Amino acid sequence: MAKFSLRRFDTQAQASVLLSLLSVVSLAALAFFVMGRMSFSEFTPYYGGNRRMAILGAGVVTLLLSGAGFGFGLNSAGQRRNDKQQLSWLGFFVGAIVLALALVMLVLFAVRGEAVIQ
Known part of the structure; x- marks a missing residue:
């Protein structure tokens, strides 16, 4: 089998x-876009121009990366042939936390976001 094969559980780990670590970077970008123009007194993120598409794009990338990290970690954790159990669990939990935080930020933006017309 090839050295890099996703059928191997240690490679999945x-x-x-x-x-999952790439999704953390993407989550930081999403948080910057959502919280950058947020009014904390009104708890409302304001956006204008292309910022809405940037937020949605960062959200989709974050959800895809964290979902893949979560899935690979879930699939490879607990397997007998996996020599890197710690990496599986780390990827699983980091992916789950980032997935939850990204969903919270996207729901906050969808529910409370206000467009600024210039």
Whole structure:
């Protein structure tokens, strides 16, 4: 079998951690876009121009990366042939936390977001 094959559980564990860490970077970008123009007294994120598409794009990328990291971690954790159990669990939990936070931010933006007309 090839050195990098996603059928191997240790490779899935490494991919899980990599994707979950990339999703943390994407979550930081999403948080910057959502919280950058947020009025905390009104608890309302304001957006205008292309910011809405940037927020939705960062949200989709974050959900895809964290979902893949979560899935690979879930699939490879607990397997007997996996030599890297710690990486599986790390990718699983980081992916789950980022997935939940991204959903919260996207729901906040969808429910409370206000367009600014210039």
